[in-house]
C-alpha cells in the first residue's frame with residue numbers, strides 16, 4: 001500500500017514536476033502542488049500530475065482573504081477535484097466556513113502555524129505563542145468552522161489530536177529524515193516520529209525531490225514508516 005506521504009512537488013517547471021511525480025508515485029499516496037507551480041501553470045499542472053501518476057493531488061494554495069473572495073477561489077479550484085485544498089486558519093472562522101461551503105467535495109485543510117516559524121518569529125508578528133498554543137487555538141477555531149483537516153508541525157500532532165479527536169485529518173510538513181538538512185523549516189521531526197505521534201499524512205518535499213534518486217528516497221521513507229506502523233512485523 002502507498003505510504004501516507006504527500007510529496008511536495010515544488011519544481012521550477014512542469015517537465016521536472018511530471019518527472020518527480022512519476023518517480024515517487026509508486027511509493028506514496030499523494031503529490032502536492034503549491035504556489036510555485038500553480039502560479040505558473042494553473043490547472044494544467046493538476047491534470048498533468050494526476051494523469052501521469054494516478055495519485056491524489058493536494059492543492060496547497062493557502063488561501064487567505066475575505067470570505068467572499070476565498071469562497072470564489074475555492075469554488076473555482078474545486079472544479080479540478082483536488083483531494084485537499086489549504087486555507088490559512090488565521091483567515092478566521094467565516095473565511096474557513098466559506099471555503100468549506102464552496103468546495104463540498106474537497107477536504108479543506110486549515111494551516112495552523114507555518115512550520116517555518118519558531119516562537120521568536122511568532123512574537124515578532126504579534127501572534128501569541130508559543131507555537132504549540134497558537135496551533136491549538138487555531139485548530140479548534142478551524143474545526144468549529146467546519147475544516148476536516150489541519151496542517152501543523154509534527155510537534156503539535158499529539159496535542160491537536162487530543163483537542164480535535166480522531167476524525168480530523170492531521171497533515172504535517174516540517175518532516176526531515178534523520179541527518180537531513182532542515183533548510184527553512186523550524187519545527188521539524190523525523191518521518192517515524194511524525195507517524196508515531198499520530199499524523200495521518202506527512203508532507204515531504206526537498207528530502208525526496210532533491211535526492212539523486214527521488215523514487216528511491218520516497219521508497220526508503222515509505223519502508224521506514226511501514227516499520228513504525230507494524231513494529232512487530
Ligand SMILES: O=c1ccn([C@@H]2O[C@H](COP(=O)(O)O)[C@@H](O)[C@H]2O)c(=O)[nH]1
Nearest residue numbers: 008034113114115173174203204205206
Ligand atoms: O506549515 C507549512 C505548510 C505548508 N508547507 C509546505 O510543505 C512543503 C514542505 O517542503 P519541504 O521541502 O519538505 O520543506 C512546502 O511545499 C511548503 O510550502 C510547509 O512547509 N509548512
